[in-house]
Amino acid sequence: xxxxxxxxxxxxxxxxxxxxxxxxxxxxxxxxxxxxxxxxxxxxxxxxxxxxxxxxxxxxxxxxxxxxxxxxxxxxxxxxxxxxxxxxxxxxxxxxxxxxxxxxxxxxxxxxxxxxxxxxxxxxxxxxxxxxxxxxxxxxxxxxxxxxxxxxxxxxxxxxxxxxxxxxxxxxxxxxxxxxxxxxxxxxxxxxxxxxxxxxxxxxxxxxxxxxxxxxxxxxxxxxxxxxxxxxxxxxxxxxxxxxxxxxxxxxxxxxxxxxxxxxxxxxxxxxxxxxxxxxxxxxxxxxxxx
Amino acid sequence: xxxxxxxxxxxxxxxxxxxxxxxxxxxxxxxxxxxxxxxxxxxxxxxxxxxxxxxxxxxxxxxxxxxxxxxxxxxxxxxxxxxxxxxxxxxxxxxxxxxxxxxxxxxxxxxxxxxxxxxxxxxxxxxxxxxxxxxxxxxxxxxxxxxxxxxxxxxxxxxxxxxxxxxxxxxxxxxxxxxxxxxxxxxxxxxxxxxxxxxxxxxxxxxxxxxxxxxxxxxxxxxxxxxxxxxxxxxxxxxxxxxxxxxxxxxxxxxxxxxxxxxxxxxxxxxxxxxxxxxxxxxxxxxxxxxxxxxxxxxxxxxxxxxxxxxxxxxxxxxxxxxxxxxxxxxxxxxxxxxxxxxxxxxxxxxxxxxxxxxxxxxxxxxxxxxxxxxxxxxxxxxxxxxxxxxxxxxxxxxxxxxxxxxxxxxxxxxxxxxxxxxxxxxxxxxxxxxxxxxxxxxxxxxxxxxxxxxxxxxxxxxxxxxxxxxxxxxxxxxxxxxxxxxxxxxxxxxxxxxxxxxxxxxxxxxxxxx
Numbered sequence: 001x002x003x004x005x006x007x008x009x010x011x012x013x014x015x016x017x018x019x020x021x022x023x024x025x026x027x028x029x030x031x032x033x034x035x036x037x038x039x040x041x042x043x044x045x046x047x048x049x050x051x052x053x054x055x056x057x058x059x060x061x062x063x064x065x066x067x068x069x070x071x072x073x074x075x076x077x078x079x080x081x082x083x084x085x086x087x088x089x090x091x092x093x094x095x096x097x098x099x100x101x102x103x104x105x106x107x108x109x110x111x112x113x114x115x116x117x118x119x120x121x122x123x124x125x126x127x128x129x130x131x132x133x134x135x136x137x138x139x140x141x142x143x144x145x146x147x148x149x150x151x152x153x154x155x156x157x158x159x160x161x162x163x164x165x166x167x168x169x170x171x172x173x174x175x176x177x178x179x180x181x182x183x184x185x186x187x188x189x190x191x192x193x194x195x196x197x198x199x200x201x202x203x204x205x206x207x208x209x210x211x212x213x214x215x216x217x218x219x220x221x222x223x224x225x226x227x228x229x230x231x232x233x234x235x236x237x238x239x240x241x242x243x244x245x246x247x248x249x250x251x252x253x254x255x256x257x258x259x260x261x262x263x264x265x266x267x268x269x270x271x272x273x274x275x276x277x278x279x280x281x282x283x284x285x286x287x288x289x290x291x
Numbered sequence: 292x293x294x295x296x297x298x299x300x301x302x303x304x305x306x307x308x309x310x311x312x313x314x315x316x317x318x319x320x321x322x323x324x325x326x327x328x329x330x331x332x333x334x335x336x337x338x339x340x341x342x343x344x345x346x347x348x349x350x351x352x353x354x355x356x357x358x359x360x361x362x363x364x365x366x367x368x369x370x371x372x373x374x375x376x377x378x379x380x381x382x383x384x385x386x387x388x389x390x391x392x393x394x395x396x397x398x399x400x401x402x403x404x405x406x407x408x409x410x411x412x413x414x415x416x417x418x419x420x421x422x423x424x425x426x427x428x429x430x431x432x433x434x435x436x437x438x439x440x441x442x443x444x445x446x447x448x449x450x451x452x453x454x455x456x457x458x459x460x461x462x463x464x465x466x467x468x469x470x471x472x473x474x475x476x477x478x479x480x481x482x483x484x485x486x487x488x489x490x491x492x493x494x495x496x497x498x499x500x501x502x503x504x505x506x507x508x509x510x511x512x513x514x515x516x517x518x519x520x521x522x523x524x525x526x527x528x529x530x531x532x533x534x535x536x537x538x539x540x541x542x543x544x545x546x547x548x549x550x551x552x553x554x555x556x557x558x559x560x561x562x563x564x565x566x567x568x569x570x571x572x573x574x575x576x577x578x579x580x581x582x583x584x585x586x587x588x589x590x591x592x593x594x595x596x597x598x599x600x601x602x603x604x605x606x607x608x609x610x611x612x613x614x615x616x617x618x619x620x621x622x623x624x625x626x627x628x629x630x631x632x633x634x635x636x637x638x639x640x641x642x643x644x645x646x647x648x649x650x651x652x653x654x655x656x657x658x659x660x661x662x663x664x665x666x667x668x669x670x671x672x673x674x675x676x677x678x679x680x681x682x683x684x685x686x687x688x689x690x691x692x693x694x695x696x697x698x699x700x701x702x703x704x705x706x707x708x709x710x711x712x713x714x715x716x717x718x719x720x721x722x723x724x725x726x727x728x729x730x731x732x733x734x735x736x737x738x739x740x741x742x743x744x745x746x747x748x749x750x751x752x753x754x755x756x757x758x759x760x761x762x763x764x765x766x767x768x769x770x771x772x773x774x775x776x777x778x779x780x781x782x783x784x785x786x787x788x789x790x791x792x793x794x795x796x797x798x799x800x801x802x803x804x805x806x
Contacts, residue, residue: 146396146403153386153397160384163348164398165369281388 007236009123013194015232017042017186019131021210022217022224023138024182029214030142031175032155032282033081036092038183039207040099041073045187047103050198053116062116063188070184071177073099078176082169085286100201107198115196125193127185132225134182139221151175155280158287168287183207205258212261216268218278227264234260296360299324299452299483300345305354307340314340316507318354322452322500327474327484329494329515331527332504333727338487341504342454345485346378347371372398377445378454385429385437392425395444416443419473434584435466442473453477454485459493463583464755464788471497489527491520505529543763544574547747548627548716549608553601553615555594563587565594568773570766572716572747577739578776579750579762583791587771588751589632592720595749596629597622609716620655626715630706632724632751634698638705641694645686646675648693649708656712674711682707682733699730706734710741717741720751735761755784767791 021038028035035041048069053062077095080086118125142148150171154161158168190206191198209231217223238253300322307315315337322328330338343349345356347365355362358374365371371378385394392409399408409425416423421439429437438458445453455474459467474484474497488494494501495515503511503526511526548571555565565587572578582588593599594607601607601615608614609625619629631637639648649671654661659670672690679686682703686696693701702723709717722738723731739761742748751768752758758765759779766776767790774790 149389149393149396149403153389153393156386156388157384160386161397163368163380163384165347165367165372166397278388 006123007240011229011232011236012128013123013125013232014235015228016128016131017189017194017206018210018213018231019135019225019228020127020189021183021186021207022213022228023131023134023221024179024186025210026214026217026219026221026224027138027142027151027182028175028179029283030155030219030280031151031172032158032280032285032287033172033176034088034092034284035074035077035081035095035176035179036089036211037073037077037095037099037207038179038210039203039205040096041070041180041183042099042187042190042207042210043103043201043203044073044099045070045184046191046202047107047110047187047198048184049188050110050115050191051106053192054110054113057116059116059118059192062192063118063185066184066188066192067181068184070180070182070187072180074176074180074183077180078173081286082172082176085288088284088286096207104200107200110198111200113198115191115198117196118193120193127189127193135221135225142221152280155282158282158285162287162289168289172287183210186210209257209261212265216261216264218268219280220278231257231260298322298357299359301357302341302345303355303357305341305344305356306352307337307344307349308352313507315344315351318504318507318509320502320509320512322483322485324451324483325478325481326500327478327486327498329498329501330485330487330504331489331491331494331501331523333489333527336504336527337507338504339456340507342378342456342485342487345371346376346454369400372400372448372450375449375451376454377448377450377452378456379438379441379445379458380456385440387428387430389429390425391423391427391429391432391440394429394440395425395447398444399447411447412443415446419443419446419476420469421473433586435462438462438470442470446477450482452483452485454487456487457489458486459488459490460753463791464784467493491523491527494523495520503527543576544745545610546571547574547610548572548595548718548749549611550595551605551608553594553606555590555599555601557590558599563590563771565590565771570749570773570776572749574715574745574747575742576763577742577748577750577761578764578766579752579758579779580766580768580773581752581755581758581787581791582768584753586768586791588720588753588768590771591768591773592629592631592718592751595718596627596631623652623656628709628712628714628717630709630717630719630722632720634701634705635694639693639701642692644690644692645679645696645704646672646690648704649674649678652708653712674708678704678707678711681711682737699726702726703730703733706737710737713741713744714746716747716749718749718751721754722750722752723754723757731757755787758787759784 021042025035025038045066049062049066052065053059073095077091080091081088142152150166154166154168154171162168187203190202213224213227213231216227235257238256241248242250242253298321302318302320305315305318306313318341330341332338340349344351345365347367347370356365357363363374365374392405392412395412396403396405396408412423412425416439421443423436423439423443429440458470462470478484486498498515501513501515502509503513505527550568550570553565553568557564563586568591570578594601597617597619600618604613604615606615609622609627612625614622614625635641640651646668650660650666660667675690678684684700684704684707686700696704706719706722719738722734726734735757738748738750750761762779764776765779765782765787767774767787769791
């Protein structure tokens with residue numbers, strides 16, 4: 001029984017950073033912006049959160065620093081893609097590279113230092129319920145409020161939204177910033193809760209999995225929760241099976257979450273009925289008002 | 292009683308410049324309350340630019356607007372709505388993935404109460420004879436229903452001025468009649484209507500006042516009751532229009548294109564399923580397919596052109612040869628030619644030169660263009676020059692990029708490129724969409740001429756005037772089903788309209804009710 005609870009807790013802990021980052025990206029993509037820089041924003045959140053916690057001794061301040069770092073990175077992305085209308089895909093990829101490089105530089109002196117861990121209750125940390133609450137909040141915001149309706153409208157047809165007098169660029173900036181905050185927090189979770197230390201590239205592709213999760217969940221918050229927990233379970237499974245040494249090469253097991261991501265994406269994308277109904281029609285398209 | 296200002300809206304010496312183009316040049320006009328005021332003009336005459344400024348979506352370069360006698364600056368659409376100006380766009384400003392009520396909510400200021408709003412939408416839409424289900428998703432609705440959303444959205448704000456941008460271009464004749472009843476009623480209630488159109492009959496029938504624009508300038512302001520269609524047309528075009536003339540007595544030859552129970556599954560949630568379409572197109576005739584947009588025209592074109600492969604070879608036969616599973620190039624080699632609806636991006640690669648675009652559609656069917664894997668640019672530009680000359684394509688550079696041509700000139704080129712091959716069978720989707728009157732006449736004449744030389748021509752169009760001008764036989768597509776093809780002289784616009792609204796379904800319902 002205790003074993004069961006331990007396993008479930010580990011799965012939740014593995015799922016939470018994926019869920020946080022994916023929920024942020026979901027809102028960004030609902031507004032029609034494709035930010036492929038989740039990995040970069042996450043890793044910056046991780047290093048800044050770790051550093052701030054180390055210097056102040058407060059893991060809570062560390063989390064705030066993570067959020068701020070993620071938002072700073074997303075602001076950079078927003079300025080380039082929304083104000084200067086650069087290509088979103090290329091800019092997102094560059095953001096990831098920038099984040100990975102910059103975090104390595106910032107975190108050079110942090111390597112090997114013991115971190116500050118966020119307080120938890122028998123392994124149950126406050127960010128686990130927060131992430132689920134956030135999913136509820138995002139769902140409520142998108143489908144029950146006027147502001148959420150505007151976000152979906154902007155993502156569905158920016159030209160129409162502009163014609164009706166909505167500020168497409170402003171809405172997208174706010175969504176991109178929210179996405180940055182979520183990705184930063186997800187990164188902070190890694191370095192302050194999951195493994196309270198700083199390791200270079202410690203996000204190890206979780207940002208990409210979060211991106212895939214958004215498609216997997218067909219841009220719906222509750223499906224994102226289900227997806228994140230599923231991926232959390234798979235990565236824990238891979239980890240647990242390794243300890244039994246059944247002769248399966250450990251490399252193959254470590255590969256499992258990524259492999260499942262690819263398979264899930266192919267299956268979901270193949271079903272156009274499912275994806276196209278929810279896909280924001282303006283996803284990745286730059287908007288320039290004609291004035 | 293206090294008399295209000297005589298004019299609701301005045302435009303005084305309004306100028307709008309885009310780069311080097313003067314889209315509106317010193318436009319002055321006045322709209323009275325309760326008046327249906329037509330803006331008449333050809334494509335590119337500046338009608339849409341003018342109303343966009345009235346609606347606040349664009350700002351004038353110079354000049355001024357007055358609203359109820361007071362000078363105003365209409366900074367954005369929200370400001371226009373506040374004044375009491377509503378607009379129904381030509382290309383609807385709707386959000387396809389959202390519901391009817393959500394679409395309306397986006398245009399409403401103040402409280403956000405979906406339940407209350409849904410109830411209000413149902414009530415107002417019923418009151419004005421524009422039935423709508425508030426919870427329906429826009430993507431599932433017909434074009435006529437979508438237009439109703441836009442109108443209801445405006446009506447909920449109790450406008451003093453309603454702007455309609457070519458509202459009937461997408462409607463069946465019956466839907467248009469219903470719209471006229473609604474607009475007449477609105478005008479009686481004191482709401483002014485600005486009605487943009489290039490359809491003369493409509494303007495004569497509906498409007499109280501006509502302002503005619505040409506090349507961005509107001510050329511006349513007349514009373515439509517005192518004019519006839521010919522005099523209005525002359526003012527609009529600034530000269531007489533060439534009338535397309537076919538040799539009406541066509542001699543139908545062998546069947547060149549045969550569709551035999553052609554079916555195609557939808558490829559997405561918003562796509563249309565084609566159901567058991569059968570049609571013969573013979574040598575020497577033009578068969579037109581009428582229908583309201585979104586009833587399966589694009590799927591039908593994809594199926595016939597080979598962009599989507601069919602399940603069985605026998606579903607499509609070219610000159611008796613089953614080719615349902617053959618791709619585009621194989622069908623082209625068999626003598627077929629295709630012109631899709633979207634000229635830029637589908638019919639031609641925008642960043643490629645015209646001669647390169649010639650290679651793209653003809654590399655498989657014209658052996659001389661590719662020799663041992665190498666492109667023969669000389670031959671390609673020879674063809675390109677011939678098309679440019681034959682179809683009077685106006686351009687800047689000798690071999691310009693496709694995107695630098697105006698819509699009408701590119702359309703002439705795209706159609707000319709296919710006609711130049713003298714294809715045995717031609718399929719065209721929307722041959723003159725968004726093309727000016729002169730280019731339209733050239734294109735229609737060329738299509739008729741091709742058929743008279745023994746080719747089978749299939750035209751998909753939403754323009755009934757065009758269809759009656761060029762077609763020998765007419766079939767109507769509705770929700771993925773095709774009606775029988777009737778001889779054009781035996782079909783009236785009314786009958787076609789009923790078919791467009793899906794008459795065979797009405798019949799089925801009646802039959803079921805009778806049984």
